Amino acid sequence: MxxxxxxxxxxxxxxxxxxxxxxxxxxxxxxxxxxxxxxxxxxxxxxxxxxxxxxxxxxxxxxxxxxxxxxxxxxxxxxxxxxxxxxxxxxxxxxxxxxxxxxxxxxxxxxxRQCRDCSRRSSGYYEAILQFRIKEIPTEKDVDPRYVSKVEKVKGGFDFYITSLRYARQTAAHYSGRGYKTGESPKQAGVRKGRRFYRFSISIKEP
Ligand SMILES: [Zn+2]
Ligand SMILES: [Zn+2]
Structure with a gap:
């Protein structure tokens, strides 16, 4: 045909x-x-x-x-x-x-266009502080630097300021899965655009 x-x-x-x-x-x-x-x-x-x-x-x-x-x-x-x-x-x-x-x-x-995590990080914003009170110093494998706005050396360890509460909780869950003791406490941090908001501290300690 x-x-x-x-x-x-x-x-x-x-x-x-x-x-x-x-x-x-x-x-x-x-x-x-x-x-x-x-x-x-x-x-x-x-x-x-x-x-x-x-x-x-x-x-x-x-x-x-x-x-x-x-x-x-x-x-x-x-x-x-x-x-x-x-x-x-x-x-x-x-x-x-x-x-x-x-x-x-x-x-x-x-x-x-900067993603939310990067724009939060560059403006110093954070939703949670991971309080590491353990012997082993966290590396980039433990805490993804993309979520870290700031790290502070404090007595007994390091405070990591984390841009996403969800990510902070995930990280804590990994540590708790490896036997570390973790604990979360809500903390009122202030008022932003007329709204109250909370920042959380999550501690990670030796078993
Ligand atoms: Zn044809
Ligand atoms: Zn980004």
């Missing part, structure tokens, strides 16, 4: 080339916030690490194509420019059981 549009030999209906001409495969327009301080990026309302490794998933989830086309494989090369990532995508796909390859050039916009 011949393609009704171009006359090329085809199994049925439009040939692949004519079909793709009418039903272009594209990439949705994407804009990612990236944090200049920690290099994380926002995708689907979450801050994620390592954009390079994530890129294939972003491409896969944002390809737009006719339902008769099944994407089989995605290969791509990407290059980061100042405020965008340019991507050359090589797609292997199927149209009515027939395999074909096609190229697609697209880009993802980048918008530099």
């Amino acid at each position: 011949l393609c009704p549009k171009c006359g090329k030999e085809t199994s049925r209906g439009l040939c692949i080339d004519c079909f793709l001409e009418d039903n272009q495969i594209g990439l949705r327009s994407i804009k990612l916030k990236t944090c200049p301080s920690c290099n994380r990026f926002m995708y689907r309302s979450k801050w994620n690490e390592n954009l390079d490794r994530f890129l294939e998933r972003i491409i896969r989830e944002n390809l737009v194509h006719h339902p008769d086309i099944k994407i089989r494989a995605i290969e791509f090369e990407s290059e980061e420019k100042r405020n965008r990532i340019e991507i050359d995508i090589n797609l292997t796909a199927e149209y009515r059981g027939e395999k074909f390859e096609t190229m697609l050039n697209s880009s993802i916009k980048l918008e530099k």
Whole structure:
């Protein structure tokens, strides 16, 4: 049978080339916030690490194509420019059981914006103080520096000022899982924008 549009030999209906001409495969327009301080990026309302490794998933989830086309494989090369990532995508796909390859050039916009953790840290904000009173000095493996606004050496240990209460509790839970004694005390710290707010102290002690 011949393609009704171009006359090329085809199994049925439009040939692949004519079909793709009418039903272009594209990439949705994407804009990612990236944090200049920690290099994380926002995708689907979450801050994620390592954009390079994530890129294939972003491409896969944002390809737009006719339902008769099944994407089989995605290969791509990407290059980061100042405020965008340019991507050359090589797609292997199927149209009515027939395999074909096609190229697609697209880009993802980048918008530099400090994430909440980094902006809190740089303004000195904190929600909790982790009071380490243990022999072992906490390292970056124990307390992620991204959540630390300040560290103070105090009698018997260190106070870590933590930007997120949730993270402080998680960290304490890790220590408690390793046998350390932990305890949390609510502490009123003041009024902000007419609202009372609390800051918490969580102590971590030797078993
Ligand atoms: Zn055709
Ligand atoms: Zn950040």
